[in-house]
Amino acid sequence: MIEAELKAQVHNPEYVMGQLECMAEGRVEVYQDTYYDDPSGSLDARDQELRVRTIHGPTSRRSVLTYKGPRIDSESGSKPEHETHVDNPEAVHAILHGLGYVPALSFQKQCRNYEFTTRGRSMLATLVQVPEIEGTFLEVETLVSEEKELPSALDDVRAVMSELGIRGDDFTTELYTAAVAARRATEEAAHDRVSDDHR
Template identity: 35%
Template sequence: MYEVEVKVPAELDRVRLLLESRYGDGDGDGSGNGSRNEDKHGNENGDVDGDTALDATPAGTVVQTDTYYDAPHRSFAETDEALRIRRERRPDSDQNRADGHDGDTRVTYKGPLVDDESKTREEAETAIGNGETFDSILTNLGFEPAATVRKERERYTVVIDTDTTVTANTSPTEFTITLDAVDDVGEYVEVETEVESEIELKSARDGAYTVLESLGLDPDDQLRTSYLGLLLDS
């Protein structure tokens, strides 16, 4: 499984306004005034052009706390890999429960970046019953916590047609749009999807670019550095 992800810095209030209006008027502000000059992506001052309007569906907001680990047998910083435990809860949840979380707890391995145009990686992830227990297993095996990244994530989903690459046809692909407010790092928008094989990577990446452009965001502004890397560099 490959996770295809494109991430750019963004003003979340502006992007949220566009998403919550569901692009209904084709101009992003609900005014019905669609007349404007277009930039190279068909937008002016970040407004959405009617020709690129998408219909996004809210998918909820969560708070994620990601603990990353260093390995005893190699340097993940040098190999561009990552191992983390992610604890997730709703913003309004009761934090007095065991582990402080009421949602999913998952362990994830991320492999090195596989291209030069996005944050696409091979990824393996599974749910675990108790984060503290799994942390104990890792530390007893020599893995040490390196850093913790906390963020509030507001998600939307959108389905667009993407090229299948194998044929001349297109197929509907679901993308997740995530508005991230990351502690000590800043505000970003991620667009991502998952594909099974390398042959699907280009069409998925092009689809992610299309979604970004429909939000008035420029794929050329993307950052391929992880939130962990941005935090460690701050």
């Protein structure tokens, strides 16, 4: 499957949430994501992702293993995606370690999910906050089975986001992983400078 997804920074989260609440009931969940790579970083170099996600809901917990291939659309960042539910995430972490993969990055996403059908497509809209990144983000996605379906799917996703008040300058293809890694690198450099000053 191919994830046809667009992401944007939200300047008025209350308005967007209000619009989404008219379309579906929101589901509050916290994602704990761990991204794996080999020690040489070859997956990242090839624009591939290998992730274990544990989703904490108000009354439940579930985990999924996800592989994403390289981007097939540079404007949206959409990627082929293969995902499966796992009953024992600890075992999956152990298997990946045993195969030589190491945790490259781990962080938390605070999400409010809305599932609805529009334009003949099942869609998922997610309002996202990452504690280490400033701002609120909106992701809207739908799945297609073939690459030739991607342009029309993205048009439908873009139309939904426009109805939610998202404008051209709001869109971004920056990955959360890149933003979190950059933030941590900045904080580490600042910590090192302070340590040097006190030597």
